[in-house]
Amino acid sequence: MAPARLLGVCSLLCAWSVVMGHPCSLDHQGWADCNGKSLLHAPSSLPSNITGLDLSFNSLVMPRHGTLLMHFPSLRSLNLSSNALLALSPAVFSNLGALRLLDLSSCSIAYLHTDAFKGLGNLHTLLLRNNNLQELEVPFFLPLKALFHLDLQHNALVSVNALSLELMEAVPQVRLEGNPWVCDCTAHPLQQWLQRRQAVQVTCASPPELQGREVAALDSQDLGCQMKQRFPREVSTVQQTTVAHSNTTTPPSRKGGRSWPYLVGFLVAAISISILIALAAKCKLFHKNFASYRHRPLPETSSTGGSPMEDGSSWDRGWGASKNHTMPSAASLQAEDDDGFIEDNYIQPSEQQREEEEWESHLSI
Known part of the structure; x- marks a missing residue:
């Protein structure tokens, strides 16, 4: 039953091609072979659900704007080898989101636009061998998230920049021979x-x-x-x-190259010792000033000629009872100095004259 059904599908596809008048042959797996038919464009009469298309060895004209194959969104394999494409315009394959294999070998491609492969997020294999590529732009790799095999053999590459090489690290198989x-x-x-x-x-x-x-x-x-x-x-x-x-x-040997830790340690130690000495000196000075502030200055002697006893009593009250037995009062010092005689220097001339007059009056009586 199955062979009969297969034969019926093949007969239907062949009849379709005869009726529609395109020169391509179709197989039962959805592959359209348009190899070497001198085509300028892909035949629009092909079924839109084909999964494979071979357009190699033709004279295809690449559109400057828009997409190349807008009628075949289910394509998984596309062979464009041996067509004089020269350059690829931006987003020329953007409508082929299901594409897994793209063959652009021997197409005399000298320039790839940075957005030439935009939309090919599922592309697995990209064949670019036997072209005239002289450099690889970095954004050229960015849309190709699922790329597994990249063939760049026999181009005109003389060097590759470091960024492109870094992006190619994610591609498991890369062929660069023959450049x-x-x-x-x-x-x-x-x-x-x-x-x-x-x-x-x-x-x-x-x-x-x-x-x-x-x-x-x-x-x-x-x-x-x-x-x-x-x-x-x-x-x-x-x-x-x-x-x-x-x-x-190998850099030349440097003697003493590790001496800087010792220098830093010495400086830290010297600064620490200086700080400790300064703190010690400040503490000693502080204690000295604190002790001096605890003593009160002696009271000044009254200019009005107050009695020694009054001066002594006020001085005793200032120092407290605890000081009375250790230091003599001003009164006791005055008493010790008083020997009963009054020096002449302390007697004023007016008082002496008055005393003489009183003494003379007494004698006259």
């Missing part, structure tokens, strides 16, 4: 990338002395890269020139 790689210092990122991927057969095209050698097997000296050297201050200019010409990556 005219220039093996100078600019190829150093490519060399490291190839060494990580363990890729082989990517060989140099120039300079002549490195022609045919594998890029992954070269080192920085072969590529002529002058690695940056850091020289200590005590190294002379002659030593710097010698190391630069020898292209060694």
Whole structure:
């Protein structure tokens, strides 16, 4: 029953192609073969639900604006190889969201717009071999989230920038053989990338002395890269020139290079000791000032000639009872000094004259 049904489907497709008049052949799996028919455009009479389309070896004209195949949204495989496409316009495949394989080999493509593959989020395999690509723009890889196999063999690539190589890290299979790689210092990122991927057969095209050698097997000296050297201050200019010409990556030995921790420790210790000494001196000065403030100055003697007893009593009240037995009062000192005689110097002249007059009056009586 199944073979009969298959035969019926094939007969129906063949009859459809005859009626509609397109030159392509259809199979029962939904594959349309339009190879080598000198077509300028894809036949619009093809069924819209086909999943595969071969348009290789034709003379297709790429639209400058819009999409190439707007009538076949179910395409999963598209072969456009051996067509003179030259350049791909932006979003030319944007309506082919289900596409898994795209073959653009031998199309003389020299330029890829950064949005040429916009909308191909499910693309698994992209074949770009045998074209004239000289560089790869970084945004070219951004829409290709599911890319697994990328073929860039036999193009005109002489170098690849580091950002493109970083984006290609996410692609498990990348073919770069057959490009005219220039093996100078600019190829150093490519060399490291190839060494990580363990890729082989990517060989140099120039300079002549490195022609045919594998890029992954070269080192920085072969590529002529002058690695940056850091020289200590005590190294002379002659030593710097010698190391630069020898292209060694080992920095010269530095004596005393680790002495700075000891210097920092010494400075910290000196500052700490100075702070402690200053604090000790300030504490001693503080105690001294505090002790001096606890004593009160002696009261000044009244200018009105108050009695010694009054001065002594007021002084005793200021110092308190605890001081009375330890220090003599002013009265006791006055009493000890008083021997019963009054010096003449303390008698005023008026008082002496008055006393003489009283004495004379007494004698006269």
